[in-house]
Amino acid sequence: MNNFANWTKTAFLLGLMFGLILLAGYIIGEATGMGAVQGLTIGLLLGGVMNFIAYFHSDKIAIKAMRGQAVDAKSAPDLVNMVERLARNANLPMPRVYICPQQAPNAFATGRNPKNAAVAVTNGALRLLSYEELEGVMAHELAHVKNRDTLISTVAATIAGAISYLGWIFLFSGGGGRNVHPLLMLVLFILAPISAALIQMAISRNREYGADAEGARIAGTPAGLISALQKLEATNRRVPMENEMPAQNHMFIVQPLSAGQAFSRMFSTHPPTEARVAALQKLEGLI
Secondary structure, eight states, X not given: OOHHHHHHHHHHXXXXXXXXXXXXXXXXXXXXXXXXXXXXXXXXXXXXXHHHHHHHHHHHHHHHHTTOEEEOTTTSHHHHHHHHHHHHHTTOOXXXXXXXXXXXXXXEEEOSSXXXXXXXXXXXXXXXXXXXXXHHHHHHHHHHHHTTHHHHHHHHHHHHHHHHHHHHHHHHHGGGGOOOOHHHHHIIIIIHHHHHHHHHHHHHHHHHHHHHHHHHHHHTOSHHHHHHHHHHHHHHTTSOOTTOOGGGGGXXXXXXXXXXXXXXXXXXXXXXXXXXXXXXXXXXXXX
């Protein structure tokens, strides 16, 4: 899946989310008499304020949740020098680099833009992966930074949150005392929020394909990332993530699992690893 196809699909999915929020606004307007525009405005403001705060503090929240420790060329020379070289390949500013104490092997990128970006890797990943595999992983994370996937995720979360808030507005308003078709109520309370959540997950999955492809270009080969994804997938099934926060699962290179978690691909923020590997294998010999 090439970058153009990834961005086209992302735009299409965001369009579906905008359609859902327009529908929710229409239902609120019909039910309460406040008008669709007012209903949409309230929903977007409520969802936007929370995600605006999260957007500007996402790096601090994520790093603190994972107990990440900043490293430099003195404390972790191999890792920092690797990231610095890959950042040059990607034409990106040097991000802050962190190591997290978790034994579950994983990595993530965060930050609202390339100038405020950070990349982090767990101790488990540092022990598990070879140099070439770790290089593929860090290139993937820098690709998220380059593609501004944090911004895309925030937009999707804002719209999904606004749809949920509109439902709550309708609930607490008691429907405005107006006769509302039961089907519209079903759409607003059940189908719209679930659909928004599924579309949000689909956007996250799609951006993983884009980061895989761009990461392979940054590293100069998909080989390291292919091998790393296979190792990470197998090991994460055995080693649960400590301090795992479901709301941040989309950040990681592979979806972390909690102890005792019943994992469903339908609600995964990541595409199947075998599908990602197959897509990367098509790039071999083309980079």
